[in-house]
Amino acid sequence: MESQERKRYIRQITLPEMGLAGQEKLKASKVLVIGAGGLGCPVLQYLTAAGVGTIGIVDDDTVDLTNLHRQILYSNADVGQQKAVTAVSKLSAMNPLVNLIPFPVRLDENNASEMISGFDLVIDGSDNFPTRYIANDHCVALNKPLIFGSILRFEGQVSVFNYRGGPTYRCLFPDAEEGDNCEVAGVMGILPGIIGSYMANEAIKVICEIGEILSGQLLIINTLTNQTNIFRFSRNFDSSLNHAGHILPQKQHQDADPQQLLFSDFEKRIESDPDHIFLVDVREEYEFEEDFIGGVNIPLPDLPGKLTTMPADKTVVFYCRSGVRSLMASQLLNKNHFAGRSYWMKEDK
Incomplete structure (x- = not known):
């Protein structure tokens, strides 16, 4: 050199x-x-x-x-x-x-x-x-x-x-x-x-x-x-x-991947059985307030410390507009050996 x-x-x-x-x-x-x-x-x-x-x-x-x-x-x-x-x-x-x-x-x-x-x-x-x-x-x-x-x-x-x-x-x-x-x-x-x-x-x-x-x-x-x-x-x-x-x-095991829930199906479920759905909006607080769809707000960076609060007797549904953060949230919950059922959801286009 x-x-x-x-x-x-x-x-x-x-x-x-x-x-x-x-x-x-x-x-x-x-x-x-x-x-x-x-x-x-x-x-x-x-x-x-x-x-x-x-x-x-x-x-x-x-x-x-x-x-x-x-x-x-x-x-x-x-x-x-x-x-x-x-x-x-x-x-x-x-x-x-x-x-x-x-x-x-x-x-x-x-x-x-x-x-x-x-x-x-x-x-x-x-x-x-x-x-x-x-x-x-x-x-x-x-x-x-x-x-x-x-x-x-x-x-x-x-x-x-x-x-x-x-x-x-x-x-x-x-x-x-x-x-x-x-x-x-x-x-x-x-x-x-x-x-x-x-x-x-x-x-x-x-x-x-x-x-x-x-x-x-x-x-x-x-x-x-x-x-x-x-x-x-x-x-x-x-x-x-x-x-x-x-x-x-390649083909994966069916139970290895987080499952997606369509927003339209979520609306039907929440209407017919609201007591058994636990909606978690993983967007930031300002996004949650600007575009409120219900549920609780736990921003994705805060989720690791809140995993133990997810109710195993309810269906947990994570939401964000694009689906990127909600998918990551569902993956995180699955890796924590969550005993209940969970889905990730995004806004239907």
């Missing part, structure tokens, strides 16, 4: 967990970042500053004025410009030692395999479910670790999938069902900076083989309440590869 490189990264190299060997691993690594938006901006900035050798940037979008409160890589002068190309220009000025490759296209089934195969690690900062599943399935097929992050309103999530045979995105979210997005629900501008920094941190740990990796763990951070929680999950299905390169879940 050249003397100028050593000087640039000396504060990192000084760390005993990193050392020169860790910095050399960063230099030799190739990372593909999907999305150069709210999450992608801090990920790209920190990985570029850290000295990752090659970074690919996938994004077919252009900079919009509404992006600027959270996508801090861009300025007013960049409005209307291609994000991937603009990001490369900005990041090259930040660290000319990094090889930056723009891919001003949308990741899809036709280009995912070819694109991902040229990199060691993939970071998914996309904002839609189809892209997340495409990224996951092709990373599994190609045996590439996948760093995941998502944001909405004041809450963010981080995890690492397919790390050394660990759980995948489909293990945690088996069904591709669209929920709210930032355009509809809003997002605090600082939040993607926090979550993106965590994602970059996990990427560096994976590359340098240091620390505890968030594999089989979903980190949830609520910046409004300053609450953090980690939910643990496992690889709950064997996977196989079909001719198209998609990962297909």
